[in-house]
Amino acid sequence: MRSYKHRLFLAGLALLGVLGGLFAYTQQQKPLxxxxxxxxxxxxxxxxxxxxxxxxxxxxxxxxxxxxxxxGKTLEECDxxxxxxxxxxAYAVLPKYFPDSRRVEDLESRVYTCMQTVQxxxxxxxxxxxxxxxxxxxxxFSSKAKMQVVPKHPQELALYNLGRELWYHRxxxxxxxxxxxxxxxxxxxxxxxPVRSPKQGLGSEWPAYRFEADKLYxxxxxxxxxxxxxxxxxxxxxxEPYIALTLYMLAEATKAGKSFxxxxxxxx
Amino acid sequence: MKKAAFALxxxxxxxxxxxxxxxxxxxxxxxxxxxxxxxxxxxxxxxxQALCSLHKNRLPADLLPKFLEEQRAQIKYPQSGKLMGDWxxxxxxxxxxxxxxxxxxxxxxxxxxxxxxxxxxxxYGLKRGQSEAIQxxxxxxxxxxxxxxxxxxxxxxxxxxxxTPEEIADVVAYLLDPESDFNTKPAVGSR
Numbered sequence: 001m002r003s004y005k006h007r008l009f010l011a012g013l014a015l016l017g018v019l020g021g022l023f024a025y026t027q028q029q030k031p032l033x034x035x036x037x038x039x040x041x042x043x044x045x046x047x048x049x050x051x052x053x054x055x056x057x058x059x060x061x062x063x064x065x066x067x068x069x070x071x072g073k074t075l076e077e078c079d080x081x082x083x084x085x086x087x088x089x090a091y092a093v094l095p096k097y098f099p100d101s102r103r104v105e106d107l108e109s110r111v112y113t114c115m116q117t118v119q120x121x122x123x124x125x126x127x128x129x130x131x132x133x134x135x136x137x138x139x140x141f142s143s144k145a146k147m148q149v150v151p152k153h154p155q156e157l158a159l160y161n162l163g164r165e166l167w168y169h170r171x172x173x174x175x176x177x178x179x180x181x182x183x184x185x186x187x188x189x190x191x192x193x194p195v196r197s198p199k200q201g202l203g204s205e206w207p208a209y210r211f212e213a214d215k216l217y218x219x220x221x222x223x224x225x226x227x228x229x230x231x232x233x234x235x236x237x238x239x240e241p242y243i244a245l246t247l248y249m250l251a252e253a254t255k256a257g258k259s260f261x262x263x264x265x266x267x268x
Numbered sequence: 269m270k271k272a273a274f275a276l277x278x279x280x281x282x283x284x285x286x287x288x289x290x291x292x293x294x295x296x297x298x299x300x301x302x303x304x305x306x307x308x309x310x311x312x313x314x315x316x317q318a319l320c321s322l323h324k325n326r327l328p329a330d331l332l333p334k335f336l337e338e339q340r341a342q343i344k345y346p347q348s349g350k351l352m353g354d355w356x357x358x359x360x361x362x363x364x365x366x367x368x369x370x371x372x373x374x375x376x377x378x379x380x381x382x383x384x385x386x387x388x389x390x391x392y393g394l395k396r397g398q399s400e401a402i403q404x405x406x407x408x409x410x411x412x413x414x415x416x417x418x419x420x421x422x423x424x425x426x427x428x429x430x431x432t433p434e435e436i437a438d439v440v441a442y443l444l445d446p447e448s449d450f451n452t453k454p455a456v457g458s459r
Contacts, residue, residue, distance in 0.1 A: 161296050169322060170288070170317040170419075171309045173428045180325060180421045181385070190372050191384045232309050235302030244298065 027221065034192050034268045041211050042266040054136065054264030055215045056208040060199050061137025064130050069119025078114035080138055081108065091142035095247045103232040104159045106246045108135050109238040128237060135218050135266050136207045141265040146261065147204070149250040156247065159240070163248025166241055176230035178245070194268070198252035201259075208265035219246050290318060320419035326424060327418050339415035343408055343426065346433040351403040351440055358442030359449055361435055368425060378453035388421065390458065393444040393451045406440045 032111035043050055065075045077100065078091040095106040101113050111134045115121045153158040170177040181190065196202040206219040217225070220242045224234035235241045273290030290313065291299065298305045319327065319335065327335055345351070362370045363379040364449035375382035396402045409416050411433070425431040431439070442448050 154314040157296075158294070159409075162291075162298055165291065165295070166299075166310070168321050169310060169313065170314050170321045170325075173430060174423045175317055175320075175428065176421075177321065181418075184325065184421065187386045188383070188385050190385055194382065195385070227306075233303070233305035235306045240298035240300045241306070 004165055020112045031081045035195070036210065038267050045261075045266070050065070052209065052264075052266055053211075054207070054266060057136045057207075057209070058140045058264060059137075061133035063136070065136050065137055069115065070116075070119050071120035072116065073118050075111070075114055075119065075134065077118045078110070078116075080110055087138050087141040089142055089148075091263070093130040093141040093144040094149045095149070095156075095159070095243050095250070096207055097155050102154050103173055103245065104153075106219065108132075108218055108241045109136060109243060111135055111138070114236045118207065125232050129265060131237075131263055132216055132218055136216060139207050139260075139263045143263065144259055146257075146259045147250055147254040149247065151251055159244045160247050162240070163244035163246070166197070172230065172232045174231045176232070178226070183195050189204055199256040199258075201253050201256070203246070203249045204217060204258055205261045205263075205265035205267055207263065208261075210267055212268050280450065284378050290321070297318075316414065322459070323419070325419040332418065335418055338413060339412050339427070340426075343415060344433055345407070345435050348359065348434075349379050351407045351437055352398070352444060353434060353437035355438065355441040355445040355448035355450070357435070358440065361431065361439055362450075368423075370439075375424070375457065376450065376455045378449050378455055378458045381456045389443060390455045391451055392419050393446055396444070396445070403440060403444065406443060407436060410436050410439055413433035 011180065043051065055217050068074055076085050078084065079089060079100070081093045081096055081098075082088075082090045086240055094110070095104050097104045098110070098113075101117070105113060108131055112126060113133050115126050115131070118121065167178045179193050182197050182202060185195050186200055188195055201220060203222075206222050207216060209216050215221075220237055223242055223245055226236075227234045291310070296307075296311070304338055313321070316335070316338070323331075346353070359379070361367045363377055364370070370389075371377040371380040371382045373383045373386035374389045375384060376392065382388070392406075409422075410431075412424045413420050413422040414424055414427070423430055426433060426436055442450050444453065449450070
């Protein structure tokens with residue numbers, strides 16, 4: 001309970017920080033580097049509280065990880081990619097094919113699956129916020145890890161191909177696709193945000209706490225946000241398009257030798 | 269004989285439909301797991317969007333004349349015939365993320381810091397004047413950018429029904445009118 005109160009307090013202070021930051025942005029004559037601004041905010045958090053908001057989510061996720069489900073089991077009984085109970089570096093090999101569920105899963109859908117199959121929760125009992133916290137906890141064991149997403153299994157290859165097709169598929173009233181910005185204009189700026197391609201490490205910072213939104217964003221949250229901003233309805237969480245796109249992006253980043261940032265990351 | 273021809277026709281149509289499908293059966297099932305609203309956007313992709321996707325936004329030269337002609341044919345004009353409307357209304361549309369969202373990619377707005385994905389529009393009207401030709405060009409690019417820049421990232425505001433012809437004329441005025449804030453006030457980020 002203490003952690004929730006702590007978070008509420010932090011949220012209030014964060015809001016002040018965000019307002020200050022936004023004021024700085026709008027008043028600034030020269031474009032501010034959003035990365036530098038995030039690092040400045042991060043430092044402010046550390047100096048003021050001695051802890052980062054993302055760490056509090058991870059802490060909450062840890063409690064949920066060791067919570068017993070209706071079956072009496074904790075998530076220690078779930079294989080997250082490198083075998084039961086092995087969390088070190090597991091996030092860096094996902095999405096991958098799991099023989100028990102016979103499908104390719106990213107970390108979020110894997111948590112969702114194991115909460116049902118291992119812990120005995122019903123889908124309606126599983127809160128999105130809990131999955132996010134557990135995802136953050138597990139991903140924190142792959143902080144700065146080298147990405148190792150190499151599709152090999154036929155289902156992984158099929159989903160990689162779907163991800164690539166979705167990546168290039170222009171659709172909706174705004175004629176958008178992922179590629180039209182993230183390939184063609186990589187290195188440039190939409191408003192304040194730098195646009196990156198998978199080969200430049202797109203996706204390396206999630207899960208991350210976004211101080212501007214005062215929320216934690218997982219990879220699926222971030223993809224959903226992207227779809228909303230191009231006027232395409234976001235996919236349902238844990239559905240195949242998320243896993244396919246994540247697989248495509250991280251496999252491309254793996255080819256370019258990219259690593260994850262400090263996870264959970266702290267960003268704008 | 270008639271029956272056979274009819275069956276052949278049906279088969280032919282089926283083959284055509286299959287040949288033009290971008291996603292396979294299994295892929296369509298996977299896309300549908302995301303929900304109806306999402307899946308419909310992808311299943312109902314327009315033929316010109318499909319062409320751009322297929323060629324990764326660089327159309328081969330032999331497809332260009334027909335493509336450009338089809339895109340041009342979609343352009344409609346305001347009933348009044350005036351291509352420059354109310355610059356104040358145009359500014360509200362230009363600077364709104366939910367409406368035209370122009371500043372996200374173009375530099376030059378006195379309200380928001382612009383991005384650099386598209387060309388800078390700083391002091392657009394002062395640099396180009398207000399001739400009939402520049403009014404028409406500006407209007408048509410906003411109405412259907414693909415008629416000038418095939419498969420570009422810029423939204424096709426008129427052709428996709430995102431803005432009415434009158435609203436586009438308002439944005440043209442915001443860019444061109446020498447009295448407009450866009451031409452009288454400094455762009456955010458300028459020195």
